[in-house]
Amino acid sequence: MVTGAIKNKVDKIWTDIWAGGITNPLTVIEQLTYLMFIRSLDEKELATEDFENMAGEKMEHIFPASEAGQSMRWSRFKDKDSREIFLTMHQRVFPAIKKMKYGRLPDFDANGELVEIEDDPTRPDEGNTAFARYMDDAMFLIPTPQVLQKIITGLEDLYTHDIADLDMQGDLYEYMLSKLAQAGTNGQFRTPRHIIRMMVELMDLQPGDTICDPACGTSGFLVAAGQYLKERYLEDIFYNKEQKTHYDSTMFTGYDMDRTMLRIGAMNMMTHGIANPNIAYKDSLSEQNTDSGKYTKILANPPFKGSLNYEGVSTDLLKVAKTKKTELLFLILFLRMLKTGGRCASIVPDGVLFGSSNAHKAIRKEIVENNRLEAIISMPSGVFKPYAGVSTAVIIFTKTGAGGTDDVWFYDMQNDGYSLDDKRTAIAGSDIPDIVARFKSLGEEAKRERTEQSFLVPKAEIVANGYDLSINKYKKTVYVEETYPHPLEIMTEIRQLESEITSGLAELEAMLRG
Numbered sequence: 001m002v003t004g005a006i007k008n009k010v011d012k013i014w015t016d017i018w019a020g021g022i023t024n025p026l027t028v029i030e031q032l033t034y035l036m037f038i039r040s041l042d043e044k045e046l047a048t049e050d051f052e053n054m055a056g057e058k059m060e061h062i063f064p065a066s067e068a069g070q071s072m073r074w075s076r077f078k079d080k081d082s083r084e085i086f087l088t089m090h091q092r093v094f095p096a097i098k099k100m101k102y103g104r105l106p107d108f109d110a111n112g113e114l115v116e117i118e119d120d121p122t123r124p125d126e127g128n129t130a131f132a133r134y135m136d137d138a139m140f141l142i143p144t145p146q147v148l149q150k151i152i153t154g155l156e157d158l159y160t161h162d163i164a165d166l167d168m169q170g171d172l173y174e175y176m177l178s179k180l181a182q183a184g185t186n187g188q189f190r191t192p193r194h195i196i197r198m199m200v201e202l203m204d205l206q207p208g209d210t211i212c213d214p215a216c217g218t219s220g221f222l223v224a225a226g227q228y229l230k231e232r233y234l235e236d237i238f239y240n241k242e243q244k245t246h247y248d249s250t251m252f253t254g255y256d257m258d259r260t261m262l263r264i265g266a267m268n269m270m271t272h273g274i275a276n277p278n279i280a281y282k283d284s285l286s287e288q289n290t291d292s293g294k295y296t297k298i299l300a301n302p303p304f305k306g307s308l309n310y311e312g313v314s315t316d317l318l319k320v321a322k323t324k325k326t327e328l329l330f331l332i333l334f335l336r337m338l339k340t341g342g343r344c345a346s347i348v349p350d351g352v353l354f355g356s357s358n359a360h361k362a363i364r365k366e367i368v369e370n371n372r373l374e375a376i377i378s379m380p381s382g383v384f385k386p387y388a389g390v391s392t393a394v395i396i397f398t399k400t401g402a403g404g405t406d407d408v409w410f411y412d413m414q415n416d417g418y419s420l421d422d423k424r425t426a427i428a429g430s431d432i433p434d435i436v437a438r439f440k441s442l443g444e445e446a447k448r449e450r451t452e453q454s455f456l457v458p459k460a461e462i463v464a465n466g467y468d469l470s471i472n473k474y475k476k477t478v479y480v481e482e483t484y485p486h487p488l489e490i491m492t493e494i495r496q497l498e499s500e501i502t503s504g505l506a507e508l509e510a511m512l513r514g
Helices: 004-019 025-055 082-098 145-161 166-183 193-203 220-232 234-238 241-250 259-271 326-337 358-370 432-439 442-447 459-464 487-513
Strands: 211-213 252-256 278-281 295-300 338-349 372-379 392-398 407-412 454-458
Touching: 004 025, 004 145, 004 166, 025 082, 025 145, 025 166, 025 259, 082 145, 166 220, 166 259, 193 220, 193 295, 193 338, 193 392, 193 432, 211 220, 220 234, 220 252, 220 259, 220 295, 234 241, 252 259, 259 278, 295 326, 326 338, 326 358, 358 459, 407 432, 407 442, 407 459, 432 442, 442 454, 454 459
Parallel strands: 211 252, 211 295, 252 278, 295 338, 372 407
Antiparallel strands: 338 392, 372 392, 407 454
């Protein structure tokens, strides 16, 4: 739990960076991420040294044994003069982590030149974290020694006095990421965490799942999935060596085309206790992505950029629906990437549900007729404020390849627990607990009327409506008869008010005259 005191400390670090001239919140997060990673390397090295002392067994080290190599350790430079810290970071630490290989940092020769680690064909990527794999084009932008020292002092204070375990470290990173949404311009990188958690709850994740987000951004869906599994299957995963290895390295896959987001997303997962997730640079819609029948669960909020060139899109996606709209192409992609029996929960813009183009109808027909559409959860347009007012829904389906759609569950979410204005203030009465509870007891929903917030619609009716999946197509509105006074009564009341006003003005005028 991130307390007010911890938030104040983070805000202070943030203010120090802003005062140094770095005002883009994404860049602030990125620079803090580098420093957190550098500190985490020294923490691992200290743990290795402790193990060596206890077991008497020699282990492979992250930092070279040379003076230059040891000077790169957080514990060695954090208390030095600000100018020495700045030079160490620029001349040694940052160049070294950009060339990290096999879980080791390279050394420096007598002239201070970096000596790269030679390739070892027997261990092509072994020991490299997802974060380290995307450091090649990273830039260290902390402007002055004074600003760097303030940040290091602030982070050290947080880690020493406030962060007791990995969960707390993950919460700290989540709080930093929340500032992207507060900043507005970069908020599109963050799906509201309570919406993510709702979607994860609806997916019924299991320890053996392979989970993917093909547009992962800061890895919010993957982090929430990991937390959900940890809460429910702690012993099954963490006391089973095979399952723990799966959880740390092969359970979670995320793709993105922004290397900054890959670094931030990878660090987000690492701070939440997922050691080496498969976070990769990949254009999910292109021929570069060959994943097919690979995942048991997909959780996503793909980008809705509008359109793109056909030349950049995988040809097998266009076979289902020839379109340039990314929101439709991603749905086709999800079906391809899922194993038979695999399930998907994705946020889609409302237009996907009722669009009248051939491509819109084709993808809806594909999901309804050839797979199993389970649910459409309509969300209020304010869910993504302050940076977007688009109306969206959550679509849930299972890949079968052989149909299976029966009754489709619709839910009209009206309250997500926050006000629907730009401030998004927490309020009472969230529909999310009701959504999760009802989805897990769909048998009871057959009794619900179309005038209620949730109800079932048979497949035949959806087909008859041209595969329209808009809730407004099926929801019935109850009109309450209103009675109004006769116009003559209203006129009488107006004249009475007019008389009272005239009388009052006369009294006021008399008082003023004296």
